[in-house]
Amino acid sequence: MNRNDIITLLDRVRQSNPLIHNITNDVVMNFTANGLLALGASPVMALAKEEVADIARMADALVLNMGTLNQEKIESMILAGRSANANGVPVVLDPVGVGATRFRTEAAKKIAKEVRLSAIRGNAAEIANLLGEHWSIRGVDAGKGNGDIMALAKKAAEKWGGVVIVTGEEDIITNGEQSFLIRNGHRILTKVTGTGCLLSSVIGAFIAVEREVLLAGAAALVTYGVAANIAAEKTTNEGPASFQVEFINQLSKVTTEQVEKNASIEKI
Known part of the structure; x- marks a missing residue:
């Protein structure tokens, strides 16, 4: 994979305007929709069981985000996931907060069992707990853990037969055989x-235009x-609110030249 692959996929997202179905949490719905629009994708945020299929x-692409979870939303996710599988639509799972409660953990395992997933994106604690391994978690944030994150990601990819993305200070993406380490991003995120x-929905947008999921996911990251x-950089002397607005701006404005110059990706 090289920088030209990333640039090509960014252009394809902007040109094709893929429709991304998000069953996501109530806290982030507006931010997610605006971010996808800025990138060049088209969001739909349908939740009702009567129409998700x-x-x-x-x-x-379909993105399943477990942030604000209830039983009806779990049912909607499975209905939508089965429909996506039957129609060749890629599915991304974001197992928010898995490991924090038994309800949340069992729901994630049920979805992963019943829906064929193209990609799973989470922090190390979420991926570990989805595998049934111990890793501390506080609310929806990863706590401290002493595990080998690369080994964890590969094990998860082998179990589910898809691509696993573990995000943190550095991002790891793997299909169990090939892996990349990505060092872009900023702690203010x-x-x-x-x-x-x-990010999970942006990954969905890239997978929508490129079915080689490892390539698409890395380009999204x-x-x-x-x-x-x-x-x-543009909001160095300001706060998180200013960054949030400017980040949406930059998703819309980021150029292929900037990606080529600043991409930090390593095959490992």
């Missing part, structure tokens, strides 16, 4: 709620991180 069938959730880097 129809919407998923029409979409170019952790000061704005929903940036991880939006780099593009997202470069936009965050630029936004952080």
Whole structure:
């Protein structure tokens, strides 16, 4: 994978305007929709059991985000996921807060069992707890852990047969055989709620235009991180709210030249 691959995929997202069906949490819905629009994708945020299968069938990608979870939303996710699987629509799971409660952990495992997933994106604690391994978690944030994150990601990819993305200070993406380490992004992302959730949807937008999921996911991570880097530089003396607005701006404005210059991706 090289920088030209990333640039090509960013252009394809902007040109094709993929429809991304998000069953996501209430806290981040507006931010996610605006971020996808800025990138060049088209969001739909349908949740009702009565229509999710129809919407998923029409979409170019489906993103399942477990942030604000209830039983009805779990049912909607499974209905939409099955419809997406039947119609060749890629599915991304964001297992927010898995490990924090038994309800949340069991729900994530049920979704992963019943829906064929193209990609799973979470922090190390979420991925570990989805695998049934111990890793501390506080609310929806990863706590301290002593595990080998690369080994964890590969084990998860082998179990689910898809691509696993573990995000943190550095991002790891793997299909179990090939892996990349990505060092774009900025720590201020952790000061704005929903940036991880939006990233999962951005990954969905890239997978919508490129079915080689490892390539698409890596391109999404780099593009997202470069936009965050630029936004952080422009708001250095301001706070998280200013960064949030500028980040949406940069998702819309980030150029292929900026991606080529600033991409930090290493095959490992």
